Amino acid sequence: MPASVPAKKPAASAAQQAMHKLGLVRDIDLALHLPLRYEDETRIIPLKNARDGETVQIEATVTQSEVQLRPRRMLKVTVDDGTGTCVLTFFSFYPSHQKTLSPGAVLRIRGEVKGGFWGRQMLHPAFKLAGGELPQALTPIYPTTAGLPQPYLRRAIASALQRVQLPETLPPGTPPPVLPYWSEAGLHGLLGLREALYFLHNPTPDVALATLEDHSHPAWQRLKAEELLAQQLSQYQAKRERARLRAPALRVPPPAAGEQSLVEQFLAVLPFGLTGAQQRVCREIADDMARTMPMHRLLQGDVGSGKTVVAALSAMVCIAAGWQCALMAPTEILAEQHFGKLVGWLEPILEPLGKKVAWLSGAQKKKERAAMLALVASGEAALVVGTHAVIQEQVQFHNLALAVIDEQHRFGVAQRLALRQKLAHAGLEPHLLMMSATPIPRTLAMSYYADLDVSVIDELPPGRTPIVTKVISDSRKDEVIARIGAQVAAGRQVYWVCPLIEESEALDLSNATATHTDLSEALPGVMVGLLHSRMPTAEKKAVMELFTAGIMGVLVSTTVIEVGVDVPNASLMVIEHAERFGLSQLHQLRGRVGRGAAASACVLLYAVNDNGRLSDTGKERLRAMAETNDGFEIARRDLEIRGPGEFLGARQSGAAMLRFADLEQDIALLEWARELAPSMLEQHPLLAEMHISRWLGGKAEYLKA
Numbered sequence: 001m002p003a004s005v006p007a008k009k010p011a012a013s014a015a016q017q018a019m020h021k022l023g024l025v026r027d028i029d030l031a032l033h034l035p036l037r038y039e040d041e042t043r044i045i046p047l048k049n050a051r052d053g054e055t056v057q058i059e060a061t062v063t064q065s066e067v068q069l070r071p072r073r074m075l076k077v078t079v080d081d082g083t084g085t086c087v088l089t090f091f092s093f094y095p096s097h098q099k100t101l102s103p104g105a106v107l108r109i110r111g112e113v114k115g116g117f118w119g120r121q122m123l124h125p126a127f128k129l130a131g132g133e134l135p136q137a138l139t140p141i142y143p144t145t146a147g148l149p150q151p152y153l154r155r156a157i158a159s160a161l162q163r164v165q166l167p168e169t170l171p172p173g174t175p176p177p178v179l180p181y182w183s184e185a186g187l188h189g190l191l192g193l194r195e196a197l198y199f200l201h202n203p204t205p206d207v208a209l210a211t212l213e214d215h216s217h218p219a220w221q222r223l224k225a226e227e228l229l230a231q232q233l234s235q236y237q238a239k240r241e242r243a244r245l246r247a248p249a250l251r252v253p254p255p256a257a258g259e260q261s262l263v264e265q266f267l268a269v270l271p272f273g274l275t276g277a278q279q280r281v282c283r284e285i286a287d288d289m290a291r292t293m294p295m296h297r298l299l300q301g302d303v304g305s306g307k308t309v310v311a312a313l314s315a316m317v318c319i320a321a322g323w324q325c326a327l328m329a330p331t332e333i334l335a336e337q338h339f340g341k342l343v344g345w346l347e348p349i350l351e352p353l354g355k356k357v358a359w360l361s362g363a364q365k366k367k368e369r370a371a372m373l374a375l376v377a378s379g380e381a382a383l384v385v386g387t388h389a390v391i392q393e394q395v396q397f398h399n400l401a402l403a404v405i406d407e408q409h410r411f412g413v414a415q416r417l418a419l420r421q422k423l424a425h426a427g428l429e430p431h432l433l434m435m436s437a438t439p440i441p442r443t444l445a446m447s448y449y450a451d452l453d454v455s456v457i458d459e460l461p462p463g464r465t466p467i468v469t470k471v472i473s474d475s476r477k478d479e480v481i482a483r484i485g486a487q488v489a490a491g492r493q494v495y496w497v498c499p500l501i502e503e504s505e506a507l508d509l510s511n512a513t514a515t516h517t518d519l520s521e522a523l524p525g526v527m528v529g530l531l532h533s534r535m536p537t538a539e540k541k542a543v544m545e546l547f548t549a550g551i552m553g554v555l556v557s558t559t560v561i562e563v564g565v566d567v568p569n570a571s572l573m574v575i576e577h578a579e580r581f582g583l584s585q586l587h588q589l590r591g592r593v594g595r596g597a598a599a600s601a602c603v604l605l606y607a608v609n610d611n612g613r614l615s616d617t618g619k620e621r622l623r624a625m626a627e628t629n630d631g632f633e634i635a636r637r638d639l640e641i642r643g644p645g646e647f648l649g650a651r652q653s654g655a656a657m658l659r660f661a662d663l664e665q666d667i668a669l670l671e672w673a674r675e676l677a678p679s680m681l682e683q684h685p686l687l688a689e690m691h692i693s694r695w696l697g698g699k700a701e702y703l704k705a
């Protein structure tokens with residue numbers, strides 16, 4: 001037999017493969033695969049009691065069965081259960097169906113009753129010959145996938161549930177979560193896990209279905225509490241592991257008499273004084289870095305709150321202590337801009353010491369790159385700024401002690417993991433400072449970032465006038481363009497962001513190009529530039545330079561300017577098709593203006609749909625943008641509208657997404673888990689280990705990134 005002919009796989013393994021794809025490998029995985037909903041097959045309903053729109057199970061005799069050809073081919077079957085009749089309609093059917101549905105047959109039928117003009121009807125109901133006992137429990141309907149039929153999955157889960165070991169992992173004497181006193185779980189505490197799982201897979205028909213659907217039933221509470229606990233445990237475990245690692249303790253040596261320390265020199269060079277909030281977070285960071293436990297700190301601050309200078313000052317502390325610092329940004333433009341700023345601030349101080357700021361990017365010429373790599377390896381580069389290129393393999397640091405990641409949410413979990421592995425060397429880990437303008441609501445911070453310490457800049461630099469946001473229909477585009485003309489005439493600059501077209505980068509581009517042409521024509525004498533992600537780096541750089549220098553009046557761009565770009569003279573931001581953007585993204589975009597003292601505005605242009613209206617959620621979202629400039633408030637509303645899964649994005653949440661618990665609703669359970677996790681790790685490490693592995697299996701490693 002030729003080797004290239006693959007052996008034919010037995011059919012059972014297709015379903016098994018599908019199960020693997022769903023992550024259903026161990027018995028416990030199957031046991032934790034919970035139903036989406038249930039069907040009640042425990043009761044037979046007399047037809048006369050079946051209400052319009054209700055899904056019911058009936059038992060009835062076929063009185064008539066015929067195939068009609070008009071208006072299309074269908075099988076019409078009339079059944080009678082002694083209390084009433086019902087017509088079953090099938091558009092697709094096999095001869096075997098026809099046989100089962102022949103007159104005289106007594107059937108058990110399940111479907112949605114419609115009471116139309118012609119009497120009761122059911123479309124494509126499920127049916128089988130009557131007889132056999134009625135099930136005692138509701139029938140679970142599981143989430144499944146192609147190639148994995150419901151009955152197969154049901155059997156697999158039922159038998160896994162028989163085999164699976166479910167030892168209690170909650171330490172004896174664990175206090176129950178404080179739940180509302182009116183809820184069952186609040187009254188009686190948590191169910192046992194075994195009890196809860198059995199119930200959720202086979203609930204008794206007397207249960208209030210609503211409590212299963214909204215996950216408020218005590219069995220659900222137990223599952224959600226378990227899940228949150230597993231997640232908290234793994235986070236705390238990661239933190240404890242980190243506590244065992246060593247990092248260089250970074251302390252600024254006292255300056256010689258009559259001289260300033262490097263940090264003092266830096267503050268003297270800065271064209272402004274730090275805000276109170278900036279001073280506070282700088283202290284928090286410096287305190288962390290002075291310890292031998294590696295820092296793992298998230299610096300949160302709204303757009304424009306001035307995180308860059310905090311990063312620069314932290315870098316200065318590190319450099320003054322005699323170590324190297326790296327700063328990584330997600331895009332070329334942003335990294336470039338940081339580089340420019342940091343060179344301006346730091347080089348005057350570093351130069352006399354014979355130190356430099358190095359630049360690393362993927363787009364760099366080979367020769368330049370080699371020179372930069374040499375600077376980094378020798379330690380002559382005290383600070384290394386760049387894109388992902390900073391963590392690439394060829395990069396050898398001399399003595400890296402601090403890594404700053406700007407807009408950390410833009411980096412994937414895997415990248416963060418790679419970063420930490422890459423940077424640890426000679427037994428020493430670097431300190432890690434992650435910065436984000438996407439404010440993470442408290443519940444998310446508590447759960448996903450339990451391993452992180454968080455510093456918050458809650459104050460904007462002085463002298464900013466709040467951005468006025470207007471929501472305007474794009475039928476009034478001409479007025480907006482006129483306003484642009486006025487702004488540019490007054491010496492200000494304008495961003496025009498083109499719609500996001502998710503399906504197609506090419507469309508994105510053609511859109512931006514067309515807008516660029518339109519605006520150039522409508523605004524004679526104004527330099528209108530174009531920026532998009534597929535432009536060669538050198539061109540992007542040239543455009544950014546013209547805009548930064550104030551020569552270019554209007555910058556048309558796709559969303560590449562979203563993060564971090566800082567041109568304080570820009571005072572008007574127009575976002576086309578604003579209804580297509582997420583709230584946090586709009587907030588980021590809007591944050592490109594209002595960076596100087598001038599009054600700034602953001603115009604959200606929306607397009608109406610075919611019937612001349614913007615959808616309700618669309619309106620609600622844009623209204624939220626107009627109502628507040630507060631990034632935290634916006635994040636909260638975003639969370640409300642989109643839910644945490646989408647808010648975090650698959651990248652950010654990694655494999656850690658909660659399956660059952662809802663961070664908004666289950667805050668009491670989250671608090672409980674948070675309280676319990678550290679003491680459980682301390683006093684019952686084996687139980688903690690069992691608990692983590694039950695829930696996270698092989699995923700725990702991933703969560704640490």
Ligand code: ADP
Nearest residue numbers: 272273274275303304305306307308309461566
């Ligand atoms: P973000 O937090 O969004 O990264 P940036 O670091 O880009 O914000 O800072 C926004 C702008 O505010 C920059 O132009 C920066 O130079 C300026 N800035 C930062 N801190 C202060 C301050 N304390 N006083 C005045 N301007 C400041």
Ligand code: MG
Nearest residue numbers: 307308406564
């Ligand atoms: Mg920034």
